[in-house]
Amino acid sequence: MKKVHELLATEYGIALCNPPYTASDYTIVRAQLMNPGTKENGGIFIHTQGWAVMAEAILGHGNRAYEYLKAYLPSSFNDKAEIREIEPYVVCQSTHSNHSPGFGKSRIPWLSGSATWTYYVITQYILGIRPVYNGIIIDPCIPSNWSGYSVSRRFRDKVINVEVKNPKGIEKGVEQMIVNGERLAGRCIPFDKLKQENTIIVTMG
Numbered sequence: 001m002k003k004v005h006e007l008l009a010t011e012y013g014i015a016l017c018n019p020p021y022t023a024s025d026y027t028i029v030r031a032q033l034m035n036p037g038t039k040e041n042g043g044i045f046i047h048t049q050g051w052a053v054m055a056e057a058i059l060g061h062g063n064r065a066y067e068y069l070k071a072y073l074p075s076s077f078n079d080k081a082e083i084r085e086i087e088p089y090v091v092c093q094s095t096h097s098n099h100s101p102g103f104g105k106s107r108i109p110w111l112s113g114s115a116t117w118t119y120y121v122i123t124q125y126i127l128g129i130r131p132v133y134n135g136i137i138i139d140p141c142i143p144s145n146w147s148g149y150s151v152s153r154r155f156r157d158k159v160i161n162v163e164v165k166n167p168k169g170i171e172k173g174v175e176q177m178i179v180n181g182e183r184l185a186g187r188c189i190p191f192d193k194l195k196q197e198n199t200i201i202v203t204m205g
Contacts, residue, residue, distance in 0.1 A: 049071075
């Protein structure tokens, strides 16, 4: 992941490869059919961005995970409409990388599974609210300058209200979790500990 940051990360997202293909046999490497820095040929393919966010969150790097997320989120382009050239609320299939003269231009909106991956990594890996077979895990990985957050969600016909506190300004780690007034060890709340509506207080540390 250090090499991803060093060689592939740009201000608009992570490129698929660097440098793009320019002199390969196109019957072997079809990416060369695309202009350098676009789509599969060294472009910023949005479908893969969420995977990089997830990887950094698993490693405990909340600052970098959030940096990668913000780089490609449509809302990050609100004051760059003339660069992006796409509706400001749509996740696209790909964005031109720094090997293209159109660096930052996005293409093919409304036709991508990328929005699903984006929702998945935000909710389950940055906010860290992840369902598992026997319950639900609360394991945030957030920027160190976040003092905390709160979120409510429905989980298997039950409501969980989560408040996360980050008094030490860290990126990952759970020091204490209180579920409906009871302190639980670890990060997983067994399903049989949940009521119809639940109050969960997590202190990072």
